[in-house]
Amino acid sequence: MEQDNFVSLQHVTKTYRRLGMKPCLAVDDVSLTLKAGVITGLVGESGSGKTTVGRLLYRELTPDEGTILFEGTDVSRIRGKRLKDYRKQVRMVNQRPVETFDKRYTMGHNAREHLRNAGMDAEDAMRVARDFFEMCGVSEEEMTRFASEVSAGTAQRAALAMAMETRPRLLICDEVMSGLDTSQQKMVLEILRVFEKEVKGSVLYISHNIDLVSRLCGEIIVMQAGRVIEAGPTERIMADPQADFTKRLIRDSRPEALIARRRGRRMSDLFKVDTGV
Numbered sequence: 122m123e124q125d126n127f128v129s130l131q132h133v134t135k136t137y138r139r140l141g142m143k144p145c146l147a148v149d150d151v152s153l154t155l156k157a158g159v160i161t162g163l164v165g166e167s168g169s170g171k172t173t174v175g176r177l178l179y180r181e182l183t184p185d186e187g188t189i190l191f192e193g194t195d196v197s198r199i200r201g202k203r204l205k206d207y208r209k210q211v212r213m214v215n216q217r218p219v220e221t222f223d224k225r226y227t228m229g230h231n232a233r234e235h236l237r238n239a240g241m242d243a244e245d246a247m248r249v250a251r252d253f254f255e256m257c258g259v260s261e262e263e264m265t266r267f268a269s270e271v272s273a274g275t276a277q278r279a280a281l282a283m284a285m286e287t288r289p290r291l292l293i294c295d296e297v298m299s300g301l302d303t304s305q306q307k308m309v310l311e312i313l314r315v316f317e318k319e320v321k322g323s324v325l326y327i328s329h330n331i332d333l334v335s336r337l338c339g340e341i342i343v344m345q346a347g348r349v350i351e352a353g354p355t356e357r358i359m360a361d362p363q364a365d366f367t368k369r370l371i372r373d374s375r376p377e378a379l380i381a382r383r384r385g386r387r388m389s390d391l392f393k394v395d396t397g398v
Contacts, residue, residue: 127157127323128178128291133187135173147173149347150187155291155340160317160324162334162355164370165344171327174344175293178325179213180204209239212289216296218280222268228276229254229264232283239287249286257282257312274305281312288320295327310337331367332374335359343367 135148148170155161165171176182177189180196189197196207214221222231229250236246254264257278268276277297284292294313298306314337316322328334334341334355341358343351343366351364362368 127192128155129153129190130174130177130184131188131190133174133177133184133189135170135177135182135185146347148177148184151344151347151349152187153342153349153352155323155325157290157323158317158321159340160313160326160338161340161342162331162338163325163327163342163344164329164331164334166329166370168346169344170347171344172295175213175295175325175327178291179211179293180207181213209287210290211293212284212287212291213293213295214277214280214284214297216299218273218276218297219268221280221283224267224269226267227265228259228268228271228279228283229261231268232264232279232286235283236286250282253282253286254279256315257285258308274301274308277301277305278308278312281309285316285320285322289322291323291325292316293325293327296329297326298328298330298333306333313337330374331359331370343370 130151130153133148133151134146137145137147151170151174153174163171163174173182177184180189180199184197187197188195191207191211199207222228226234232250232254233243233246236249237243241249251261251264254261259275259279259282263271263275263279268279271279281294281297292313298309301309313324313326317324326334326338331341331343335358338355341353341355342349343358343364345364345366351358351362351367358367359371362371
């Protein structure tokens with residue numbers, strides 16, 4: 122298998138249709154490729170279609186048109202056992218970690234049963250679950266608690282541990298830093314780097330924050346209004362963006378822009394000259 126042919130979307134379109142509402146074209150003729158063993162950032166504003174791409178890759182959604190290839194195999198419309206087997210190799214974690222767990226059981230019980238459902242015996246399942254929780258900075262005591270009883274950062278790290286414990290080929294992370302403080306974000310970044318290096322897995326990291334993406338990802342894909350407008354190595358995208366939208370994302374992620382927004386000012390206000398008039 123060539124590195125560049127690990128996972129790809131080819132001319133994929135997805136429209137949301139809800140009764141009594143105008144159809145919403147979320148993904149419009151999108152083609153993209155994810156490389157094996159690489160963390161790729163998918164970045165764009167809210168409503169750009171990036172989450173829909175993640176859900177399509179996880180096959181939570183079926184494309185209206187186009188093809189999804191996984192290691193050269195068309196998985197666009199698989200069902201039943203084939204879809205179940207596919208999801209053993211592809212896992213998805215979103216910004217609401219509590220939803221990852223069956224709320225009737227503790228986080229540790231969830232993780233153990235997840236492994237048992239994958240064919241592991243009870244003793245090995247508990248050992249592997251404990252190892253991955255430890256790797257993600259979640260203690261044995263915290264494993265005995267419900268996701269609703271721990272902090273957002275702990276629940277997010279536990280959700281990542283459970284997603285990684287079956288050693289998926291592709292881990293899809295959708296805004297998993299949302300609501301976390303700086304120290305918690307650093308921990309999650311390190312967890313994803315460990316997954317890439319030690320588990321040899323690929324990661325699709327979905328975010329609106331291109332600065333955060335640039336610190337984690339080797340490749341960046343930029344989406345706007347349902348379409349891919351720019352893609353390439355992180356170093357090239359950050360140093361020489363071609364699309365005006367990408368330039369704006371980078372400019373708005375800079376510290377001075379963040380400070381200005383927090384003070385309720387526009388970016389342009391920073392550069393206005395007081396003439397005294």
